[in-house]
Amino acid sequence: MRSQRFWVLEGDEPLVERLAAGLGRSPARVLAYLLLRAEREDDPTTSVHLQVGTRLNRTTISDATTRLEETGLIGRDSLRDSEPGRPQTAWHPHADHETTIERTYDRHGVALVDRALEIHDHERTVRSADDSSLALALNWRPNALHAPFYAALASDWYETFGLDVRIEHHEGSRRALRQVGDGSADVAVAGAATVLRAREAGEPIVPVAPCYQRATTVLYTVRSVFGEPLRSVAQLEGRRIGMPPNSETKLLGRLFLSQTAFSDDVRVLDTDGEERTALVDGAADVVTGSFADPLELERRDMTVDALHVTDHFPIYGPTLVVHERTLAERAGTLERFLAATTGGWADARSDPGPAAERIAAVSDEDEARIERTFERAASAFGGSEAVRERGWGWQRREMWDRLRTALEQGRLLREPA
Known part of the structure; x- marks a missing residue:
């Protein structure tokens, strides 16, 4: 019996990760295999090669090759031999690695x-x-969550796609959205709940891509103040919870509490942006904030416990938003921006160092800390089934519908937060 050898794609191939940002996991794995095998082997790549080499099943490979053909990233060949019957099918990439990656991001932006x-x-x-x-109007001072944008700058992705991107920072999602509304900015980063409330109020804005698939908001405390480990929502009953005014974290904190049976038995305190101080001083038992906020207290040797909002209710995290006018009149520019930012996301996931260096240069944060925080954020909040299937920034209608329903039921869709 004659044996045949097949080259097999390793599971941690960096090329897969770069392509997955703009394609999703399975198509990226198929495309990476085609690119890498073309460098190693002279014979055509058939479905048998793909099944053995990628360890994907026949249906998944069929779906992936169809998508890749439709986007013009690969071509199909019919192999004729001396055997009777239907010709065998093979596939080949249309370009080299770097060109294919650029085209992948370009198609993804569209x-x-x-x-x-x-x-x-x-x-x-x-x-x-x-x-x-x-x-680009960001929703806070330079920090690790902004790494994809700074990575795109560091790797010249914006330049590659013919863009001159200016980054501006603002204090909160509402102020960032205001820049889009008055035309001062073309794109803003804002919390998903704040975006929905603005749309409900009639603001002509459109979310185009969630930067993170899960909200990064947490309710956290320190053991010395709370008196016991915070493990469940029920422990919040009768407690004082500090929240910053007019913020996405307050809105999500209130949404979180609205899902409980004891929301009326919780006292919400305005901390005026000084949540950690209010907590450490004992003015509040629990406070809301970004997932990175408790890390500062841990660095001060405090025992911190946290409840993640999206462990209890799925909500998109910081989201890219544009004015309807931008979507109508500058779609091509927006597509190129999203393509380049996809490259920034992929590069930051691979090596957040260059982005961290740029962020540290315009903030008081330590580079190594920025790197660790982004890696943690990307791992905890960046992924979803939609991202695995379609790539970074993919959104689904049901996520927005679910959030809108929850805000309305909690009487938070229209009233001030």
Whole structure:
């Protein structure tokens, strides 16, 4: 019996990770195999090679190759031999590694805009002339959660896609959204709940890509103040909870409490942006904040416990938002921005160092700490089934519908937070 040898793709191949940011896991694995095998072997890559080499099943490979062909990243060949019957099919990549990666991100940028139009009930209009300048309004001072944007700058992804991106920082999601509303910025990063409330109020904005698939908000305390380990929602009954005013974290904190049976028995305190101080001084028993906030207290040798909002209710995290006018008139520029930011996400996941260096240069944060915080955020909040299937920034209508329903039931969709 004649044996045949097959080259097999290793599970931790870096090329898969880079491609997955713009494709999802399975298509990325198939495309990476085609690219790498083309360098190693002279014979065509058939479905048998793909099944053995990628360890994916036939249906998954069929779906992946169909998508890759539709996006123009691979081509199909019919192999004719001396055997009777239907010709065997093989596939080949259309370009080398770097060109394929760039094309992958380019196609993904277009797909993200199309997805936003579909989910939020807009239609693509005839594009006007696009330009290269773009202003990005971030929702807080430079920090680890912004690493993908700084990675895109460090790796010249924005330049690769012909963009001159200016990054501006603002104090909170509302202020970032205001920049988009008045035309001072083209794109903003804002919390998903704040975005929904703004849309409900009639603001002409459209979410185009969640930067993180899960909200990073937590309710946390220190053991010396709380008196016992915080393990369950029920322990919040009768407690004082500090929240910053007019913020996404307060909105999500109130949403979290609205899902409990004892929300009226909790006292919400305005901490005026000084949550950690209020907690350490004993003015509050628990406070809301970003997942990174408790880490500062841990570095001060305090025992910290936290409840993650999205462990109890799935909510998108910081999301990229544009004005309807931008979506209509500058779709091409927006697509290039999303393509380049996809590259930034992939590069930050691979090596957050260059992004951390840039963030540290404009903040008082330590580079190594920024790297660790981003890696933790990306791992805990960056992934989802949608990302595994379609790549970074993919959104689904049901997530927005579920959040809208929860905000309405909690009487938070329209009233001030």
